[in-house]
Amino acid sequence: MKKKSKFLIVLVIILSFSLILNVYFGVSSFIESTYTPDSEDRDILAEMTKMVIDNEEYQEIATRETVYAIEQGVSRFNVVSNPSSIHHYEIQVQTEKETYIFTCIDEKCTDVSNEGWTYSRYSEEEPILPLNKNN
Numbered sequence: 001m002k003k004k005s006k007f008l009i010v011l012v013i014i015l016s017f018s019l020i021l022n023v024y025f026g027v028s029s030f031i032e033s034t035y036t037p038d039s040e041d042r043d044i045l046a047e048m049t050k051m052v053i054d055n056e057e058y059q060e061i062a063t064r065e066t067v068y069a070i071e072q073g074v075s076r077f078n079v080v081s082n083p084s085s086i087h088h089y090e091i092q093v094q095t096e097k098e099t100y101i102f103t104c105i106d107e108k109c110t111d112v113s114n115e116g117w118t119y120s121r122y123s124e125e126e127p128i129l130p131l132n133k134n135n
Contacts, residue, residue: 037074044089045072048112052091052102057114065095068122096122 037045049070052058061067071092086109091102101116 035073035075037072041074041089042072044086044109045074045091048072048089048091048102048104048109051109051112052093055102055112055114058093058100058102061093061095061100061114065097067093067095068120068127069094094120094122096120098123 049072052070069092071094073090073092075088075090086104086107089104091112093100093102097120098117099120100114101118102112103115105111105113
């Protein structure tokens with residue numbers, strides 16, 4: 001009887017550990033998939049980046065501030081709206097002062113607009129690469 005109970009305890013511990021690991025990896029995989037663009041997302045974001053560069057708001061920002069980076073992003077974490085909505089895509093233009101967030105103005109993405117801004121890491125930190133300051 002003692003061998004059976006020890007075996008059951010070890011079995012329960014192993015099964016519990018396995019269940020915990022599976023839940024952890026499942027949740028982390030789900031969260032990563034909400035922020036990681038797939039190949040279709042990358043195509044949409046590439047076209048949106050071109051639209052941002054051609055946009056008048058971007059041109060105005062680029063004339064008065066130094067643009068260090070343009071970052072593409074997707075966030076499907078908003079469970080209220082449609083997960084396939086074009087409004088989950090954003091292009092972040094990072095300058096030395098702020099990061100400007102461009103998104104589509106409508107569901108067909110006929111144009112993009114600067115819909116917000118946030119802190120830029122370049123306001124207090126140096127660029128990672130030795131960028132030419134003459135630009």
